[in-house]
Amino acid sequence: MNAATTFTSPYQERTKSQFDLIVIGSGPAAKTIAREAVQSKRSVALVENREFGGTCALRGCNPKKVFTNAALLFDQISFDEGKRFEHQKLELNWQELLSYKRQFTEPVAKHTEEKLNDQGVATFHGQASFVDRQTVEVHPSKNDPASVDPARRIHAKRFAICVGAAPRPLSFPGSGWIINSDEFLEQTHLPRRVLFVGGGYISMEFGHVARSYGSDVTIVEQGDRLLSGFDHDMVDQLVAWSKQKGIRFRTECKIQAIKKQSGNSFLVHFKNNQPIEVDLVVHGAGRIPNLDRLNLSAAEIKFTKRGIAVDSSLRSTSHDGVFAGGDCANNGAPMLTPIANEDAYVIGKNVFADQPTHRANYRGIAAVAFTCPPIATVGMTEEEASEQGIEFDIHTKDTSTWGSVRKAGLTCAGYKILVEKSSGLIVGAHLLGVGSEDQVNLFALAIRHQIPAKELKAMPFAYPTFTADIKRMV
Numbered sequence: 061m062n063a064a065t066t067f068t069s070p071y072q073e074r075t076k077s078q079f080d081l082i083v084i085g086s087g088p089a090a091k092t093i094a095r096e097a098v099q100s101k102r103s104v105a106l107v108e109n110r111e112f113g114g115t116c117a118l119r120g121c122n123p124k125k126v127f128t129n130a131a132l133l134f135d136q137i138s139f140d141e142g143k144r145f146e147h148q149k150l151e152l153n154w155q156e157l158l159s160y161k162r163q164f165t166e167p168v169a170k171h172t173e174e175k176l177n178d179q180g181v182a183t184f185h186g187q188a189s190f191v192d193r194q195t196v197e198v199h200p201s202k203n204d205p206a207s208v209d210p211a212r213r214i215h216a217k218r219f220a221i222c223v224g225a226a227p228r229p230l231s232f233p234g235s236g237w238i239i240n241s242d243e244f245l246e247q248t249h250l251p252r253r254v255l256f257v258g259g260g261y262i263s264m265e266f267g268h269v270a271r272s273y274g275s276d277v278t279i280v281e282q283g284d285r286l287l288s289g290f291d292h293d294m295v296d297q298l299v300a301w302s303k304q305k306g307i308r309f310r311t312e313c314k315i316q317a318i319k320k321q322s323g324n325s326f327l328v329h330f331k332n333n334q335p336i337e338v339d340l341v342v343h344g345a346g347r348i349p350n351l352d353r354l355n356l357s358a359a360e361i362k363f364t365k366r367g368i369a370v371d372s373s374l375r376s377t378s379h380d381g382v383f384a385g386g387d388c389a390n391n392g393a394p395m396l397t398p399i400a401n402e403d404a405y406v407i408g409k410n411v412f413a414d415q416p417t418h419r420a421n422y423r424g425i426a427a428v429a430f431t432c433p434p435i436a437t438v439g440m441t442e443e444e445a446s447e448q449g450i451e452f453d454i455h456t457k458d459t460s461t462w463g464s465v466r467k468a469g470l471t472c473a474g475y476k477i478l479v480e481k482s483s484g485l486i487v488g489a490h491l492l493g494v495g496s497e498d499q500v501n502l503f504a505l506a507i508r509h510q511i512p513a514k515e516l517k518a519m520p521f522a523y524p525t526f527t528a529d530i531k532r533m534v
């Protein structure tokens with residue numbers, strides 16, 4: 061292990077070319093690792109090829125929430141024909157939502173870079189690609205207006221690769237007409253007919269937003285399940301509700317081609333189905349690790365289409381000085397911000413250790429799709445628990461008639477909680493309904509820290525809250 065190099069300000073550092081650590085990316089994983097390293101007096105360079113801040117803050121979780129919150133509010137107010145509210149005409153104002161969203165995203169790039177610099181991180185604008193096991197070249201990037209410096213090489217013995225993911229390329233004829241989630245979040249208006257490719261998170265969340273806005277929405281999934289990582293019964297209930305809201309679904313349906321019509325519409329052709337004419341097609345067909353321009357083979361870093369090959373300490377299996385985390389690592393976990401945060405914590409502890417001892421712990425990390433209403437999951441599904449030979453009781457109910465649910469004005473709700481018979485521990489929690497996005501975090505805490513179901517039942521939670529409903533679920 062090398063001693064740390066003498067620390068100087070990031071402005072002096074930027075003219076240097078040798079660092080203790082080079083971090084690639086500036087999303088939730090990268091920022092935390094860089095900060096942790098400078099706090100231990102290491103010299104750190106961070107390279108980003110777009111605006112600083114990463115997907116979650118600029119093009120994902122946070123801006124998305126402006127739209128999904130508004131859609132949910134719209135549905136709650138419209139419930140029961142909107143008769144508990146006096147309003148002439150209620151509709152989502154897309155332009156206002158877009159400018160409100162920008163209030164959150166526009167300050168991010170400057171704020172992120174300034175904060176990194178204040179902490180002592182030397183920041184570089186441009187596309188990073190490896191030259192050899194200890195060298196990265198930073199090329200000007202067309203995606204970042206601040207990336208104007210000529211290509212230059214920087215060196216380190218340690219690297220943290222946190223480059224995130226990008227939409228999976230689709231190869232059928234006409235796929236070039238499809239817009240991705242970044243572009244959806246920048247649409248200045250939504251047209252009348254919108255088709256979403258894929259039936260996962262993005263299509264279900266944005267599909268609900270578009271429908272609440274008033275568009276005709278069709279979601280096309282090639283598999284037989286929508287939101288396949290969530291409990292099947294909760295998803296079925298949500299899909300039935302979504303159909304009542306007017307969203308159309310086609311499962312086991314493959315797109316053959318998209319043809320541009322005269323005017324601004326498209327005709328979408330399927331292998332076993334009637335074509336549909338729409339005005340906009342949106343990509344929700346999954347994301348893949350963003351590795352294609354990193355030239356990983358020059359540094360002998362092994363990877364597959366699932367991401368950079370890492371062990372449980374998140375160290376590359378082929379290069380001892382390289383760690384990878386978040387969406388671009390083959391860590392066996394879903395591509396979610398809390399996973400990127402956990403990876404960052406672990407890499408921050410391991411990256412300068414002689415022997416990395418910290419291991420990623422994904423137990424009890426919840427996932428939520430922000431549909432109207434949200435659907436949430438943590439721990440094992442019924443199928444996973446059975447496969448593991450666990451004996452468990454199932455507590456499950458459609459709670460659409462519960463008072464708390466009716467008062468929230470969206471009567472689509474339910475739960476399924478799996479409790480291990482021998483220990484009384486919760487092994488899985490699957491929730492649907494307004495408030496489920498927060499309820500699930502309490503189950504996550506119980507699963508991560510092995511708090512038995514009976515403790516949740518005995519807890520005098522503030523009342524009336526959705527959390528207090530948990531006592532009735534276990």
Ligand SMILES: Cc1cc2nc3c(=O)[nH]c(=O)nc-3n(C[C@H](O)[C@H](O)[C@H](O)COP(=O)(O)OP(=O)(O)OC[C@H]3O[C@@H](n4cnc5c(N)ncnc54)[C@H](O)[C@@H]3O)c2cc1C
Binds near residue numbers: 088108121122396
């Ligand atoms: C529409 C959408 C909504 C989402 N909503 C949620 C949500 O509600 N909750 C949730 O938990 N997760 C959500 N996610 C997922 C979440 O955004 C990601 O899991 C998270 O951002 C991953 O963090 P990361 O640090 O691994 O990568 P990122 O945040 O993607 O950051 C990677 C950075 O690396 C940069 N980069 C890539 N290649 C290079 C290179 N060669 N050189 C230099 N820089 C490079 C990229 O420009 C990017 O800024 C959403 C994602 C999308 C697309």
Ligand SMILES: NC(=O)c1ccc[n+]([C@@H]2O[C@H](COP(=O)([O-])OP(=O)(O)OC[C@H]3O[C@@H](n4cnc5c(N)ncnc54)[C@H](O)[C@@H]3O)[C@@H](O)[C@H]2O)c1
Binds near residue numbers: 286427
């Ligand atoms: N709330 C959240 O946490 C949130 C929100 C949005 C995105 N994300 C993250 O971003 C990732 C990407 O989101 P996503 O919705 O694009 O992916 P996803 O993995 O959630 O769903 C993709 C779906 O598209 C289907 N598909 C793939 N190719 C297809 C094709 N040609 N035709 C029809 N269907 C096709 C797949 O079978 C799958 O069901 C998510 O996996 C998640 O990790 C998270």
